[in-house]
Amino acid sequence: MSPSFSEHLGLLDLHGRAGVATLEALSPDATVPPGEATALQAAEDHWATLEIWSWSLTHPGEHWSDREDPATPAGYPALVAAIAAEIGRLGTALGQAGPDVSLDYFGRPGTTADVARLLAFEAVTMAHTTGLAAGRPALGLDPAVASDGVGQALGHWVSAQPDIVWRSRPVAIRTTDTSGVWYLSLADVDDDLAGDFRLASAESPAAVVEGSAQDVLWWLHGHLVPEVSVTGDEADVRAVKSVFLQPVEKARRPKRRWFG
Incomplete structure (x- = not known):
């Protein structure tokens, strides 16, 4: 059952x-995995x-693109404090609204339940990556929660x-400790769209990604x-x-016979 x-x-x-x-324990220039972002950059993106x-x-009924761009809090301590304040405000606002309020969700109709799910895993991801950067033990996720995060x-x-031209057979993403399985069609191109995918119907997969x-969840995020x-x-x-920023071995070259 989903959360x-x-x-x-x-x-x-x-x-x-x-x-x-x-974040409070990290210096602003600390590297936050899996990429090369600094703690300051990660905090700025998270706050935004x-x-x-x-x-x-x-601002129900209004679109975020019509507002004036807010100023990012000046200085790393102020930025971290602003993140804490926004988390508190969001929890209160979502709790008061309940799950069924309609709103724009990335250009399509959505609800406050969609926003709560999105922000839950925004927070889960931020805690995980900053915890890795700080060398702190990660908060464990219940399999049902982690599977929901994958979805x-x-x-x-x-x-x-x-x-987009799609590959003829999908790949499957399977979680071994839940019944979760997702099928993805990958773009069959070699240009800027090579990282694109769509959800597909179940059929015999050409490749399988499998684990708890x-x-x-963290593999999909590039760890x-x-x-x-x-x-x-x-x-x-x-x-x-390649789609999920994992190391890719060089393609095998065919053996060439020079004699006979």
């Missing part, structure tokens, strides 16, 4: 506060996400580009997770690894 609206609010609060605590949804919840991430990242829900296995046709294995 409820109230459970998403609990994740936002718990992991949001954990993320703030680890929280702030825009806080504004949207307090949320994949649904959020699907391509909206038209006229928590391990798969190196040795416990996650990727098996199947070589080209499709390389393609799905």
Whole structure:
């Protein structure tokens, strides 16, 4: 069973506060995995996400693009404090609104339940990455919660580009500790759309990504997770690894016979 609206609010609060605590422990120039972002850059992006949804919840019927761009809090301590304040405001606003209020959700109709789910995993991800940067033990996720995070991430990242040529067979994402399985069609191109994918119907997959829900969640976010296995046709294995920013082995070159 997927987490409820109230459970998403609990994740936002718990992991949001954990993320703030680890940000406070980091220097602004500390590197936050899995990429090369600094703690300052990660905090700025996190605050911007929280702030825009806080504004949207307090301005029903208005579109965020019509507002004046807010000034990012000046200085790292002020920025971290602003993140903590936004988490508190969001929890209150979402709790008062309930799960069924309609609002714009990335250009399509959505609800406050969609926002709560999105922000819950925004907070979960921030707490995880900053915890890694600070060398602190990660907060564990219940398999059902982690599986929900996998579904949320994949649904959020699907391509909206038209006229993409898709590979003929999908890849499957499976979680071994839940019944979760997602099928993805990958773009069959070699240009800027090569990282695009869409959700597909179930059929025999060309490649399979498999591991516990928590391990798969972080693998999809680009972290190196040795416990996650990727098996199947070589080209499709390389393609799905590339989509999710995993190291890709060089393609094998055919052996050439120079004599006889």
